[in-house]
Amino acid sequence: MATDDVEATNEGACSTVRAVDRAVAILQCFTGDKPALSVLDIQKRVGLSRPTLYRLLQTLGASGLIKAEGDPQRFRLAHGVMELAHVWLAGLEKVDVARPILEQLRDSTGETAALFVLREQKRICVLELESHHALTIARGIGDTGDITRGASGKAILAFLDDKRRDAILDQVAKPRRAELVKALELVRSRGYAVSLGEVFVGAVAFAAPTFNHNGEVIGCLGVFGPKARVKDADIPRFGAQVIEAANAVSEQFGHRVAKTGKQLKPRAYRKRGAA
The missing domain is CATH 1.10.10.10 (Winged helix-like DNA-binding domain superfamily/Winged helix DNA-binding domain)
Known part of the structure; x- marks a missing residue:
């Protein structure tokens, strides 16, 4: 040479x-x-x-x-x-790739962290790392829910392509559909979703979407804890942390995360109209 x-x-x-x-x-x-x-x-x-x-x-x-x-x-x-x-891509195992990122998210927030994947119109929990606190919120691996409900569902639904999202919204009753559309707009604008007692009474949940190498949403990362411990003042910080972790997982799946995108710029939490 x-x-x-x-x-x-x-x-x-x-x-x-x-x-x-x-x-x-x-x-x-x-x-x-x-x-x-x-x-x-x-x-x-x-x-x-x-x-x-x-x-x-x-x-x-x-x-x-x-x-x-x-x-x-x-x-x-x-x-x-x-x-x-x-x-x-064949060598990627989503759970193995995401585990160290979820561990860091769990430790930095002090709350339970979970990885969800999208299957048709459902989000499925495939990895969950429980909080070390005695009082904790946990769903369990295999927990399944509709993507029109909760932070984890809305974080996925908000970033689906327009055609697929509209088809799902068409199946929602009109009174709730208008409310859901507004909630999804808020999720897209700040890059993460928040739910307050929507799935579990007394729980606060956060979630941000994960993407594959084609830029398609494939799931989300979520954090959830009891409202007795997670205060309104914590929400912007938790939102920023879940976005950062979700972006890290997406990059491991081959997604090129824009350094100046809505995903990376969480906005101040607005209690009214929270997702």
């Missing part, structure tokens, strides 16, 4: 292969907003000379990671990227 292909880090503790770094930079140019790029587009993003860029594109093309199409020529990610993604 030519010495020019290897560059040391500032500390000199390890080396990176420059050609590999450049190839990865090319692959990372493609986004959902820009799935097809010209050579000039890619060159502007990676800052490589045209000959070097063409050599790397040919190598990536031969590996099935990039394909060229059209005239003028444009490049897209190819089937090889999806094959790698399938291998990676």
Whole structure:
């Protein structure tokens, strides 16, 4: 290997292969907003000379990671990227991935933390870590509920695609539907849901959605505790913590979390109209 292909880090503790770094930079140019790029587009993003860029594109093309199409020529990610993604996704176990994040959430809030997944119109608890307090709220693994009720349900329902959400709302009685629509708007605006005694009398629950690599909501993270301990003043802090934890889980599932999104900007709690 030519010495020019290897560059040391500032500390000199390890080396990176420059050609590999450049190839990865090319692959990372493609986004959902820009799935097809010209050579000039890619060159502007990676800052490589045209000959070097063409050599790397040919190598990536031969590996099935990039394909060229059209005239003028444009490049897209190819089937090889999806094959790698399938291998990676197959190795993910949601419970194992989420457990350390839930442990941290449980310890930072002092309350029970749980992971829920979406199945049709139900949310199912697949992992629950109970609070260490003597007085605690727990649902139990396997607990199932409709996504039109409670913080965990509304956190999911609020972020479903419009068509699927509207189909579910159409099944709700009109008086409650209008109230639910307002509640979901509030959930979307602040990034998390709150319920006060809606599922369990005397309980306060928080939940924020989790997403997969396609940006589709697949469940949520929830925190719940007794109202005797969780005060109104705690709600903004708990909301921010559950959002942060849900985003961390989503990133583990392959979702690229925007650093300036509503999910990351919890708003002040408004007691009236809380979800």
